[in-house]
Amino acid sequence: MPAARCVLCSLLRGPRFPGFPRGLLHACFYTACKNRPLDLVFIIDSSRSVRPEEFEKVKIFLSKMIDTLDVGERTTRVAVMNYASTVKVEFPLRTYFDKASMKEAVSRIQPLSAGTMTGLAIQAAMDEVFTEEMGTRPANFNIPKVVIIVTDGRPQDQVENVAANARTAGIEIYAVGVGRADMQSLRIMASEPLDEHVFYVETYGVIEKLTSKFRETFCAANTCALGTHDCEQVCVSNDGSYLCDCYEGYTLNPDKRTCSAVDVCAPGRHECDQICVSNNGSYVCECFEGYTLNPDKKTCSAMDVCAPGRHDCAQVCRRNGGSYSCDCFEGFTLNPDKKTCSAVDVCAPGRHDCEQVCVRDDLFYTCDCYQGYILNPDKKTCSRATTSSLVTDEEACKCEAIAALQDSVTSRLEALSTKLDEVSQKLQAYQDRQQVV
Numbered sequence: 444m445p446a447a448r449c450v451l452c453s454l455l456r457g458p459r460f461p462g463f464p465r466g467l468l469h470a471c472f473y474t475a476c477k478n479r480p481l482d483l484v485f486i487i488d489s490s491r492s493v494r495p496e497e498f499e500k501v502k503i504f505l506s507k508m509i510d511t512l513d514v515g516e517r518t519t520r521v522a523v524m525n526y527a528s529t530v531k532v533e534f535p536l537r538t539y540f541d542k543a544s545m546k547e548a549v550s551r552i553q554p555l556s557a558g559t560m561t562g563l564a565i566q567a568a569m570d571e572v573f574t575e576e577m578g579t580r581p582a583n584f585n586i587p588k589v590v591i592i593v594t595d596g597r598p599q600d601q602v603e604n605v606a607a608n609a610r611t612a613g614i615e616i617y618a619v620g621v622g623r624a625d626m627q628s629l630r631i632m633a634s635e636p637l638d639e640h641v642f643y644v645e646t647y648g649v650i651e652k653l654t655s656k657f658r659e660t661f662c663a664a665n666t667c668a669l670g671t672h673d674c675e676q677v678c679v680s681n682d683g684s685y686l687c688d689c690y691e692g693y694t695l696n697p698d699k700r701t702c703s704a705v706d707v708c709a710p711g712r713h714e715c716d717q718i719c720v721s722n723n724g725s726y727v728c729e730c731f732e733g734y735t736l737n738p739d740k741k742t743c744s745a746m747d748v749c750a751p752g753r754h755d756c757a758q759v760c761r762r763n764g765g766s767y768s769c770d771c772f773e774g775f776t777l778n779p780d781k782k783t784c785s786a787v788d789v790c791a792p793g794r795h796d797c798e799q800v801c802v803r804d805d806l807f808y809t810c811d812c813y814q815g816y817i818l819n820p821d822k823k824t825c826s827r828a829t830t831s832s833l834v835t836d837e838e839a840c841k842c843e844a845i846a847a848l849q850d851s852v853t854s855r856l857e858a859l860s861t862k863l864d865e866v867s868q869k870l871q872a873y874q875d876r877q878q879v880v
Contacts, residue, residue, distance in 0.1 A: 480586050481519045481661075482536055482579050483512070484572050486564050488594035489554035490527040492623065497647035498554045501593060506546045507654045508591075511661075516540040520580075522572050523549060526564035528557035528599075532571055537578025561598035561632070562605040565590070565616075569609055588614045591657070592632060595647070597625035606632040616640065617657075621647055626691050626725055638677045643691060675701040691725070716742040733766050757783040774806035798824040 485508070487501050505523065512519045520536040533552050539545045573579045573588055580586040590609070606616060618629035620643045633640035639660065644650050672678045674687035689695050689702035696703055706712065707726045708719035715728035730736050730743035737744055747753070748767045749760035756769035771777050771784035778785055788794065789808045790801035797810035812818050812825035819826055 480517065480580075481512075481589050482522075482573070482586050483519055483589045483591070484522045484524060484536070484568055486524045486526060486561075486568060486590060486592045487552075488527070488559060488561070488592075488596065489525050489552075489556065490559040490596060491556050492559070492596050493554060493647075495554065497595075497621075500647035500650055502549050502552060504593070504650045504654065505549045507651055508657060509542050509545050509549070511654060511658045512542075514540065514542050514545065520578055521545055522578070523552065524564060524568060524572065525552055525555060526560060526567075527555035528560050529555060530560070530564050530567040531555065532567070532577075535572055535577040558599050559594065559596040560600045561592065561594060561628070562600040562602035565592075565602065565605045565609050565632070569612060569614070573612075573614065588612075589617070590614055591617045591619060593619045593621065593650075594629075595621040595624050598628050602628060603631045610634055617642070617660075619643075619650075619653060621645075621650060627723060638674065641690075673700050714741045733764070755782055772806075796823050 485505055487505070489498055489501075493501070509521060512521065514521060521539070522536045523533040525531045525533050534545075534548050539548060568590060571577065575581060579588065609616060616632055616634045617640050618633040620626060620629045620641070622645060624643065626641075626643065629641050629643070630637050642653055642656060644653060672685050672687070674685070676690050676693065677688040679686045679688050687695060687700050693702040694705050695701075706721070708715075708721050713719040713726050713728070715726070717731050717734065718729040720727050720729055728736060728741050728743075733745060733748050734743040735746045736742075745764075747762070749756075749762050754760045754767055754769075756767070758772050758775065759770040760767050761770050769777060769782050774787055774789060775784040776787050777783075786806065788803070789806065790803045795801040795808055795810075797808070799813050799816065800811040802809045802811050810818060810823050815828055816825040817828045818824075
């Protein structure tokens with residue numbers, strides 16, 4: 444028997460598959476797991492972030508994966524689901540039982556080009572694909588149910604509970620991340636142990652290299668699959684031996700087994716326009732005050748800091764780059780708190796242009812003149828008024844009477860002042876005589 448037996452055939456000896464015939468185990472070889480049937484469902488992301496040429500790479504990966512499988516009605520059945528904001532079952536498990544027909548159907552798949560509803564796709568797999576009506580073998584057949592999810596983004600729905608329900612239902616989940624894929628989301632979706640169920644490639648251009656990894660996972664006898672390695676994070680099979688590797692955001696330590704987190708926000712390691720925030724081996728982008736994060740979650744745009752509700756100015760908000768300063772309406776002055784305003788005295792010296800009298804009118808003022816003057820047409824300066832033009836005969840008589848009264852009062856005041864002087868002189872003479880005595 445060849446040395447590179449299918450490790451999953453070895454697993455079939457265990458309690459997980461108690462009814463599997465032992466005689467079939469000896470026919471399981473590296474190149475094809477002919478005696479290990481699977482109900483295998485590929486769930487592929489075709490959201491708007493996946494460019495058309497990248498989606499073609501995914502289809503090539505699916506075709507190469509099909510080539511490595513022992514496809515047939517009584518062996519491995521394959522279904523393909525396509526998802527974005529919606530989910531489309533391209534073909535269920537009951538449709539094709541030969542590789543040529545499967546690959547032809549794969550070549551006709553078109554991207555949906557919308558959001559990334561990964562949780563919805565997993566739920567649809569449970570509800571619409573892993574059913575006996577759609578080709579899933581009955582539970583008493585002990586056929587493993589396996590899902591391989593390929594995505595380049597972050598799920599836009601709640602995937603954790605859905606994935607947990609799928610695993611509880613006996614579905615084994617492999618999560619494949621490409622490029623911008625969120626590693627934390629992949630780990631949430633995948634089955635344990637994570638280092639055997641989470642895969643990552645930098646671009647769709649190299650996704651084909653995962654074909655050999657899955658062939659090893661499904662068919663090869665390797666230390667990584669057997670769980671006898673001592674890698675802290677990722678075990679990579681290597682010609683009968685293994686090498687240790689680390690998740691994205693970590694680097695392999697000199698002991699070649701353990702991993703340490705790298706600074707994912709170091710210059711050149713991230714794509715954030717303004718601020719990079721480290722987040723458990725990954726990162727998220729944020730913006731400076733006065734800016735908002737764009738839908739691409741990387742770049743920033745200046746926001747209107749003077750929009751209602753965004754500032755605390757009492758009267759006027761003035762933008763200043765990404766910040767703002769407060770100002771006041773005419774007739775008000777900014778208080779020391781630089782936010783509120785107080786009314787100013789518009790008739791204070793130096794604040795108006797009236798020649799004689801300033802009359803305050805709320806926040807504004809008008810000019811007036813002293814008695815005997817009239818306001819000129821410029822509404823600011825004054826000219827002396829003439830009696831003929833301003834005073835009637837009756838008013839003139841009144842003025843003369845008032846003048847006579849004023850003269851009479853003045854004469855009496857002068858006489859009273861003279862008498863007071865006389866009394867004062869007599870008092871002073873009396874005081875002088877008292878001092879002599």
